[in-house]
Structures are given as structure tokens and as C-alpha cells.
Amino acid sequence: MSLPGPWYLGLAAILFGIGAIGLLMRRNVLIMFMCIELMLNAANLTFVTFARMLHDIGGQAVVFFVLVVAAAEVVVGLGIVVAIFRRRASATADDFHILKG
Amino acid sequence: MTGLLATTHPTIPDAITFVVSAMIILGGAIGVITSRNPVHAALSLVATLFGVAVLFVEQQADFLAVVQVIVYAGAIVVLFLFVIMYLGVDRQENINAEPLKGQRPMALLLIVLIVGGVIALAVNAHWATGAKSVAGSTTANHHSNVYQLGQSVFTTYLFAFEATAGLLVIAVVGAVVLARRPRLAAAAEREEEAAAKASDDHAGVTP
Numbered sequence: 477m478s479l480p481g482p483w484y485l486g487l488a489a490i491l492f493g494i495g496a497i498g499l500l501m502r503r504n505v506l507i508m509f510m511c512i513e514l515m516l517n518a519a520n521l522t523f524v525t526f527a528r529m530l531h532d533i534g535g536q537a538v539v540f541f542v543l544v545v546a547a548a549e550v551v552v553g554l555g556i557v558v559a560i561f562r563r564r565a566s567a568t569a570d571d572f573h574i575l576k577g
Numbered sequence: 578m579t580g581l582l583a584t585t586h587p588t589i590p591d592a593i594t595f596v597v598s599a600m601i602i603l604g605g606a607i608g609v610i611t612s613r614n615p616v617h618a619a620l621s622l623v624a625t626l627f628g629v630a631v632l633f634v635e636q637q638a639d640f641l642a643v644v645q646v647i648v649y650a651g652a653i654v655v656l657f658l659f660v661i662m663y664l665g666v667d668r669q670e671n672i673n674a675e676p677l678k679g680q681r682p683m684a685l686l687l688i689v690l691i692v693g694g695v696i697a698l699a700v701n702a703h704w705a706t707g708a709k710s711v712a713g714s715t716t717a718n719h720h721s722n723v724y725q726l727g728q729s730v731f732t733t734y735l736f737a738f739e740a741t742a743g744l745l746v747i748a749v750v751g752a753v754v755l756a757r758r759p760r761l762a763a764a765a766e767r768e769e770e771a772a773a774k775a776s777d778d779h780a781g782v783t784p
Contacts, residue, residue: 493692498610500684548748555755
């Protein structure tokens with residue numbers, strides 16, 4: 477059978493860290509979105525690993541819902557990016573200060 | 578099967594599968610955060626998603642692996658590519674520009690501390706303790722993973738499942754509202770087009 481759970485948990489932690497580094501360091505909004513997807517995938521991997529370790533299908537059910545929420549989030553997020561890009565013709569997070577008073 | 582799960586040791590092919598997919602996952606993730614072209618980043622994201630799907634299969638989450646490939650690698654990444662192409666932002670980006678001084682070293686330090694803490698916990702802690710199986714076992718009664726997951730989603734998590742339907746409708750409506758051009762701007766554009774066409778017609782009259 478598969479390797480012990482902590483291997484998967486460590487890999488998921490590293491994947492989450494890479495996603496967080498990318499989210500904090502990159503300035504391109506689209507790439508920041510992709511980094512959020514990386515972090516969501518790390519969380520999904522953790523859930524599936526715990527579902528296997530605890531013999532509990534609930535972890536996989538949660539991953540199912542995370543997939544749905546991720547799809548909805550990407551749709552709305554990219555809609556916002558398109559709407560902002562139409563005004564400012566830039567995909568850099570530092571240029572987005574429309575709401576500044 | 579449940580007893581076997583606890584006693585069987587991992588085999589060499591399992592270790593190889595884990596190592597190869599871990600390399601694909603981490604390589605793809607590093608590709609996402611280092612590539613200067615958003616299209617390359619999206620393709621690296623596909624590699625990461627496939628690697629995670631392989632690890633799902635390895636952990637008996639067959640249905641989620643299929644959904645991962647279809648929804649994530651199929652739909653979400655294609656949506657990303659649509660937006661990249663639509664906006665035309667597939668030009669190179671200057672990664673070295675640092676608008677906020679000192680933010681990057683701080684971010685790196687923070688993340689390394691957090692990940693180091695989590696991994697130290699993983700090494701020292703006893704995982705998988707506490708209450709078990711509120712929603713049923715992953716391998717109970719020799720049913721397939723799809724059967725188990727479907728039964729769980731449509732009984733224990735039925736209300737959450739219904740709520741996701743509302744969430745998806747809201748997301749679709751929100752995306753349409755956000756991506757729609759305001760009526761005034763669209764009308765102005767149409768007038769401009771008509772004017773351009775009229776001047777073209779005039780130009781066409783004189784030989």
C-alpha cells in the first residue's frame with residue numbers, strides 16, 4: 477500500500493509553502509491566483525491523506541466541496557480581473573488602487 | 578481490507594510513484610512561481626495538478642483524482658488560459674522589480690518558519706489520533722470509492738451539497754455581471770463603429 481501518511485503531509489506542507497511564497501512575492505494577479513490554487517491543492521492533499529489514515533470518507537467529501545468552491549472562486553476572481561483590466565490595462569496588483577479614497 | 582491496510586508495508590513501486598509525483602508536483606509549483614510568462618506558469622500548474630491526482634489515486638481516492646483532472650486541469654486552467662489570452666498579458670514581466678522594500682525577505686522568512694514548524698510537528702507528533710469515522714470508512718463493506726463518497730455526500734453532507742448549488746449559481750451570475758460591458762460604454766462603442774463605417778463608405782465612393 478501507499479507510503480506512511482507523514483510523507484504526504486510533509487509534501488503538502490512544502491507545496492503550501494511554495495504557493496504562499498508565490499502569493500506574497502509575485503505582482504501579477506493571474507499568477508497570484510494560480511498560487512492560491514497551489515495552496516488549495518496542498519490542503520486537498522492533506523485532507524485525502526487524513527481520510528486514508530483515519531479510515532474516514534469525510535475527508536474526501538470535504539475535498540469534493542473544496543473543488544466546487546475553488547471553481548466558483550476562480551470564476552468570480554477572473555471576472556474581477558477582466559473588469560479591472562478593462563479600465564486600467566494592467567495586471568499588476570500594485571496598480572489596483574481604485575478603491576483608495 | 579481494512580486490516581490489510583494497517584499491516585501491509587509500502588512496496589518499492591509505491592515509493593517510486595510517490596517520489597516521481599512529488600518531483601512533478603514540486604517542479605510544477607516552482608515553475609508557477611518563477612516563470613515570467615503567465616502561459617508557462619499555467620502549464621506548470623497543470624503538471625502540479627496531475628501530480629496531486631496521481632497521489633490521490635495512490636491513496637484510494639479514485640473519484641477525486643478523476644475530478645481533479647477534469648475540473649482543475651481541464652476547466653480551471655483552461656479558464657486561466659482564456660483570460661490570459663483575452664487580456665493579452667502574456668508578455669514578460671520584470672520579476673526583480675520590488676515596489677515594497679524589504680517585503681520579499683520578510684515573506685520568505687515567514688513562510689520558511691511556518692513550513693518548518695509544520696514539518697517539525699509532523700515529525701514529532703502522533704498523527705491520526707482522536708475520534709474516527711463520523712461519515713463512514715473509506716473501505717467499509719468492500720464498496721468502491723465512488724460508492725462510498727457518493728453515499729457520504731448525498732446523506733451526511735446533503736445540506737452542504739445543496740448549498741454548493743446556490744454557490745455556483747451566485748458565482749455564474751456574479752461572473753456575468755462583472756464581465757458585462759456597461760450599457761453606456763457599449764453604446765458609445767457602437768456609435769464609434771458606425772461612424773467609422775460611414776467614413777469608410779464615403780471613402781469608397783471616390784475612385
